[in-house]
Structure formats: structure tokens, C-alpha cells
Amino acid sequence: MKVDIAIPRTKFDFFTYNAQDNLQVGDLVLVPLRNKLKYGIVIKINSQRYINGIKDVKELIEEKFISKNLLKLYKWIADYYLSTLGEVLRLTVPSKILKKYEPIEKPAALPSLVKTSVPTYPQSNVIKRILGALKTNYFKTFLLYGITGSGKTEVYLRCVDEVVKKGGRALILVPEISMTHLIYKRFHERFGNDVVTIHSSLSDKERKRLWYAIKQGEYRIIIGPRSAIFVPIKDLKIIIVDEEHDHSYKEHDRMPRYNARDVAVMRGKFENIVVVLGSATPQIESFRNAGIGKYQLLTLKERIDNRSLPEVEIIDLKKENRKFISPDLELKIEETLKKNEQIILFLNRRGFAPNLICPFCGFVAKCPYCNLPMVYHKPGKKESASLSCHICSYKSKKISICPNCARGTLLYRGAGTQRIEEMVNKIVKRLALNHGQIDEPIVLRLDRDIARKRGQAEKIFNIFEQGRAKVLLGTQLVTKGLDFPEVTLVGIVNADVILNFPDFRSSERTFQILTQVAGRSGRGKKPGKVLMQTYHPEQYSILFSQLQNYPKFYSQEMKFRKELNFPPFSKLILLRFKGEDEKAVWNQAEKIFAILSRMQNIKAFGPNNSFYYKIRKKYRVFILLKTPKTFRHGKLRFLNSYKTKNCTLDIDVDPLEVF
Ligand SMILES: [Zn+2]
Numbered sequence: 055m056k057v058d059i060a061i062p063r064t065k066f067d068f069f070t071y072n073a074q075d076n077l078q079v080g081d082l083v084l085v086p087l088r089n090k091l092k093y094g095i096v097i098k099i100n101s102q103r104y105i106n107g108i109k110d111v112k113e114l115i116e117e118k119f120i121s122k123n124l125l126k127l128y129k130w131i132a133d134y135y136l137s138t139l140g141e142v143l144r145l146t147v148p149s150k151i152l153k154k155y156e157p158i159e160k161p162a163a164l165p166s167l168v169k170t171s172v173p174t175y176p177q178s179n180v181i182k183r184i185l186g187a188l189k190t191n192y193f194k195t196f197l198l199y200g201i202t203g204s205g206k207t208e209v210y211l212r213c214v215d216e217v218v219k220k221g222g223r224a225l226i227l228v229p230e231i232s233m234t235h236l237i238y239k240r241f242h243e244r245f246g247n248d249v250v251t252i253h254s255s256l257s258d259k260e261r262k263r264l265w266y267a268i269k270q271g272e273y274r275i276i277i278g279p280r281s282a283i284f285v286p287i288k289d290l291k292i293i294i295v296d297e298e299h300d301h302s303y304k305e306h307d308r309m310p311r312y313n314a315r316d317v318a319v320m321r322g323k324f325e326n327i328v329v330v331l332g333s334a335t336p337q338i339e340s341f342r343n344a345g346i347g348k349y350q351l352l353t354l355k356e357r358i359d360n361r362s363l364p365e366v367e368i369i370d371l372k373k374e375n376r377k378f379i380s381p382d383l384e385l386k387i388e389e390t391l392k393k394n395e396q397i398i399l400f401l402n403r404r405g406f407a408p409n410l411i412c413p414f415c416g417f418v419a420k421c422p423y424c425n426l427p428m429v430y431h432k433p434g435k436k437e438s439a440s441l442s443c444h445i446c447s448y449k450s451k452k453i454s455i456c457p458n459c460a461r462g463t464l465l466y467r468g469a470g471t472q473r474i475e476e477m478v479n480k481i482v483k484r485l486a487l488n489h490g491q492i493d494e495p496i497v498l499r500l501d502r503d504i505a506r507k508r509g510q511a512e513k514i515f516n517i518f519e520q521g522r523a524k525v526l527l528g529t530q531l532v533t534k535g536l537d538f539p540e541v542t543l544v545g546i547v548n549a550d551v552i553l554n555f556p557d558f559r560s561s562e563r564t565f566q567i568l569t570q571v572a573g574r575s576g577r578g579k580k581p582g583k584v585l586m587q588t589y590h591p592e593q594y595s596i597l598f599s600q601l602q603n604y605p606k607f608y609s610q611e612m613k614f615r616k617e618l619n620f621p622p623f624s625k626l627i628l629l630r631f632k633g634e635d636e637k638a639v640w641n642q643a644e645k646i647f648a649i650l651s652r653m654q655n656i657k658a659f660g661p662n663n664s665f666y667y668k669i670r671k672k673y674r675v676f677i678l679l680k681t682p683k684t685f686r687h688g689k690l691r692f693l694n695s696y697k698t699k700n701c702t703l704d705i706d707v708d709p710l711e712v713f
């Protein structure tokens with residue numbers, strides 16, 4: 055018989071082979087490809103006849119390796135994201151296939167420690183609606199819009215409980231690997247050893263074994279970041295996407311540039327199951343989908359136990375003489391420490407200072423590969439002081455004297471988490487000296503420099519949760535879904551970091567992050583307070599995040615989107631050209647621009663140089679395509695044939711960043 059076989063890690067949808075055996079769609083086989091044997095998946099039976107002149111399938115490895123529904127999903131991803139099945143399979147099946155399944159030894163079951171709390175009235179209402187849909191066994195997507203602290207996790211737990219009782223399985227997506235263990239803890243307390251997390255910081259071997267174990271049906275509840283959406287799960291009944299607005303759900307590196315939230319909805323459709331998207335700050339498109347009935351909206355308008363949202367005060371940095379920590383924020387930090395309560399400080403910039411500048415000639419230390427300012431990092435326990443490019447990760451030794459004019463010492467400009475850490479430590483020390491009443495207060499810093507080390511984020515969250523440290527300071531990692539009831543002060547050191555990006559989503563992102571981080575305050579019995587430092591107190595995303603009012607932000611943002619015809623009113627596709635030969639990159643972009651401008655229903659903008667024009671010696675130029683929402687963009691797959699040696703082309707459908 056003649057069969058089409060998709061082979062992982064190729065740039066093609068499929069290859070055609072002859073097969074002696076009686077193969078079926080979804081089978082895993084071994085086939086020859088360019089003098090090597092490769093694993094592949096049968097995606098189509100073309101003809102029952104044996105065809106001469108094409109190669110034979112070598113061996114059938116496993117029948118029904120991938121279910122029909124998952125295969126449909128993979129094909130959809132390839133089509134929608136203008137990629138190929140070969141590229142999609144790279145993400146979805148382990149790099150080396152296990153020939154024989156070895157069961158995993160689970161640790162002994164722990165007794166359930168946690169008393170299940172009684173859901174509040176609004177929670178019960180929401181749970182009832184989801185359970186109703188679960189009973190029907192049909193596809194349905196819910197958008198659970200619940201303000202920070204309204205108890206969304208309890209809703210998830212209840213729904214999963216119902217699914218598990220009926221013999222089904224549940225998949226829970228979280229935005230960050232560092233968050234998997236926080237949510238794992240909640241589920242593990244309730245469900246014991248039926249819960250597992252799968253993510254990319256496991257070793258290849260561990261991950262592969264888990265993948266097989268889950269496929270065999272060993273676990274009932276699977277938790278993981280975006281790549282977990284592809285894991286084969288028997289009797290899957292519900293997919294929950296927590297913090298659905300989070301940009302970490304988008305693959306930002308390689309094709310296919312999928313968004314796991316949207317893939318989750320499509321998986322729900324193909325598997326005919328329930329999908330729950332949860333957020334306190336839904337992505338504009340999601341809230342719109344709920345508005346037009348594509349999703350069903352569920353709302354939790356109040357914090358549990360009638361707790362109030364924290365009071366948010368804006369501090370205008372223009373009036374604060376360029377201080378990184380204003381006197382008001384400093385005072386509040388002191389007060390909170392004296393009361394022995396906890397603090398979260400947020401600054402979306404790691405390192406000590408984002409710039410090193412010469413006060414005499416204006417020289418700025420820049421990355422030789424990207425031509426962007428290098429960030430100064432203080433020496434750590436094991437690392438020496440360095441300058442680091444946050445775009446390409448190039449590092450060099452710290453320089454002190456200006457290499458340009460040699461007239462003096464370079465100065466630090468701006469502040470990153472390390473610098474704020476130093477300042478807060480000074481406050482802490484002073485307090486300990488003056489008052490002597492605070493027991494060993496520790497400031498913990500959490501950013502990518504620290505979270506990179508395996509298990510480190512988990513350790514920090516644990517210390518903070520036990521109250522052994524009083525201040526948690528960090529980048530976006532401290533904004534996401536954390537639930538520490540003793541935190542009564544959140545300080546936003548600089549609310550403007552994202553606002554300054556030239557992107558149509560920068561207001562939305564700013565609103566989301568500020569509202570999320572503000573929401574970490576006052577989640578326990580004591581009321582919370584938030585201080586937000588900004589140079590733009592009048593900007594609407596800052597104002598509405600001060601009010602923590604999503605609906606008002608949504609309607610303002612929708613006006614702006616409509617006026618400029620941005621999503622959800624149109625569809626965007628970003629084409630990014632990259633190469634070391636500047637001229638070749640521009641030529642290729644111009645060539646494709648000419649082709650696209652002749653096509654109907656497409657508005658092409660560009661080519662333009664990217665905000666980061668040069669990264670790792672490669673020039674970056676982009677074209678932005680705007681099409682009507684109904685446009686069948688699948689026809690643009692022909693663009694893949696325009697990738698050349700001198701110029702790569704990265705195609706991003708529904709991009710989250712357009713610069
Ligand atoms: Zn100089």
C-alpha cells in the first residue's frame with residue numbers, strides 16, 4: 055500500500071512510502087530517509103496497491119501511536135501557523151522514541167492533608183455552569199473572568215474533582231515553569247499521586263518517560279507550561295488554561311509560532327470536551343470572543359470572603375527627582391516591615407543598571423553583535439561582575455574607565471533588580487539597627503538570572519511562603535498567580551518599562567501586568583496596599599490598573615483597536631526576515647512585499663527595520679500583514695519556499711509583539 059508519512063524535524067508535511075504491512079493512520083513506523091532510519095507517523099493511506107519506485111516502510115513500531123483527534127490538531131497547527139507537520143511533530147513527540155514502555159515508580163501515596171473549603175456563592179454558580187457542560191460531553195469554551203483573589207483555583211479544583219470521579223482526565227496549563235510547582239502543590243494536596251507535572255526543565259529522559267506514562271494513562275491530572283498541550287492523554291475531559299492572557303503561552307522562538315491557549319481551544323473542539331480559560335485580565339481578543347458568544351463568559355466579581363481589593367496609590371516620579379525608590383515607597387516599606395508583614399516589589403528589569411555611560415563624552419557600553427546597551431551585573435557568589443546583552447546573552451568583563459575618551463569612570467544609569475535589592479537591603483539594615491525588633495529580615499530576589507538554576511524559584515517561593523523572608527523582589531516572575539496571604543504591600547518600582555515599547559499591545563500588557571502584580575496584595579485577612587511609581591500617571595492603562603477596572607480598560611482599548619483596525623477587528627501576520635547580509639535581507643523583504651501587495655484582501659506594511667534591528671550580528675526586517683478576520687490565510691504557506699541561505703523567514707500568525 056502507498057502511505058503518507060510525516061517525519062518529525064523535517065521541513066515537510068509528509069513523505070510517501072510503500073508498505074507491506076496493513077498500516078493505519080496514526081501508526082508509528084520506521085522509514086529510510088536520506089540513508090538514515092527515521093521515525094514517522096502514518097497520516098494518510100493513499101492507495102491499497104503496491105507502487106514501484108518508492109521506498110518501503112521498514113518496520114511498524116507501534117499501532118495507534120497518535121490518536122486521530124490529535125493528528126487533526128497537529129494538521130490544524132501546521133495549516134493555521136503556516137508551518138509544516140514535520141515542524142509540528144518536533145514539538146509534539148519525544149526526540150527519541152521508546153521501543154518499550156517502562157512503567158514509572160510513583161512515590162507512596164500521601165494522605166490528603168487539606169480540608170476542602172466550601173465554595174462561596176459566586177464560585178458555586180460558576181462551578182455549576184462548568185459541571186453542566188461536562189455532563190453533556192460536548193465541546194464548549196468558558197472564559198472565567200475573575201478578579202485577583204476571587205478564588206479561580208478553587209473552581210479549577212472542583213471541576214477537576216468531578217472529572218476524576220467520573221474516570222476522566224484533566225490537563226492544566228500554566229504560563230511559567232516556575233509556577234507549575236505552586237499549582238502542583240494545590241492539586242497534589244487534594245488529589246495525591248494522581249497529579250504530575252511535565253515541562254522542559256526535566257531531563258530528556260525523564261520527560262520522555264513521563265510522556266509515555268501519561269500516554270499509557272498513569273496519571274489523572276497533568277500540569278505543565280505551553281508544551282504540555284501536545285501530550286497524548288486518554289479520556290481527556292477538561293483543559294484549563296490558567297492566566298490565559300499570558301504571553302508565555304506563545305512560542306516565541308521557532309516555527310510553528312503557536313499560542314497554546316488557542317491550541318487548547320482547538321484541541322477541545324477536536325476532542326469534543328470542555329475548555330476553561332481563566333484570567334483576571336483576559337486578552338482583549340478573548341473577552342471579545344466571550345462578548346460575541348464564541349466563548350461563554352463566567353464572572354467572579356468579588357474577592358473571596360468579602361475581602362477588598364488593595365488600595366492603589368500612584369506616585370508621580372517626575373516629582374521625585376529621579377529617585378528609584380520614592381520617599382513614600384520607602385516609608386511604606388519601613389512601616390510594613392515594622393508590622394512584620396510581607397512585601398512584593400516588582401521591577402521588570404534584571405541586572406544592576408541597564409546602562410553604563412561616560413559623563414564626559416556620552417559613550418555607552420554596547421553589545422558588539424546587537425549594538426544595544428549592555429546591562430551591568432554585579433558580582434555574585436560564583437560570577438564576577440559583567441556586562442551582559444539581554445538580547446543575545448553576550449557577556450564581557452566590566453569596564454570602569456571610558457574606552458572612548460579615557461577621561462573618567464563610567465556611571466551607572468537606571469536601575470535593575472540588583473540595584474533595588476541593594477537599596478532595600480540598606481532600608482532593612484537601618485531598621486534592624488534602629489528598632490532591633492525585626493528578626494533576620496531577608497530580601498529575596500527572583501529574576502531570570504536566578505530562576506535559571508533548577509529548583510531555585512521553588513526554593514525562593516517556599517522561603518517566602520514560610521515567612522522566613524519579608525521582601526520578595528523581582529521581575530515578571532513575581533507577578534504571576536502568586537498567593538501569599540501575608541503580603542500587604544506591593545511596590546511597583548517602575549510601571550513604565552513595557553509602556554515604552556512601540557507596540558499596539560503595550561497598553562494592554564502594561565494594564566495586565568500592573569493589575570496582576572497589584573492583585574498579589576491583601577489576599578489574606580489584612581487589607582493590602584499598592585504603590586505604583588510612574589512617569590505617566592495620566593496614561594489610561596496606568597489609571598485603569600489603579601482602579602483595577604478591567605471592563606473600563608477593555609472598552610477604552612477596544613475604541614483604539616477599532617480606530618486603527620487592529621485585532622480583534624483584523625488578523626495580523628508578521629513576517630520577519632533575518633540574515634547577516636543586510637542588503638540580502640532587505641532585497642528579500644522587498645521582493646516578498648511586491649508579491650503580497652498584489653494579493654487581494656491583504657494589506658502589507660513595510661518592510662521596516664525591527665525595534666531590535668541587529669541581534670547576534672543578524673539584521674532584522676519585518677513586514678506586517680493585516681487581513682480581514684475571515685481571510686483564509688492558509689494560502690500564504692507558499693511563503694515558506696522563500697527562505698534562503700542568506701535570509702531566513704519567520705512567519706508569526708497572531709503575533710503578540712509587532713516590533
Ligand atoms: Zn568618555
Ligand SMILES: [Zn+2]
Binds near residue numbers: 423424425446447448
Ligand atoms: Zn547582543
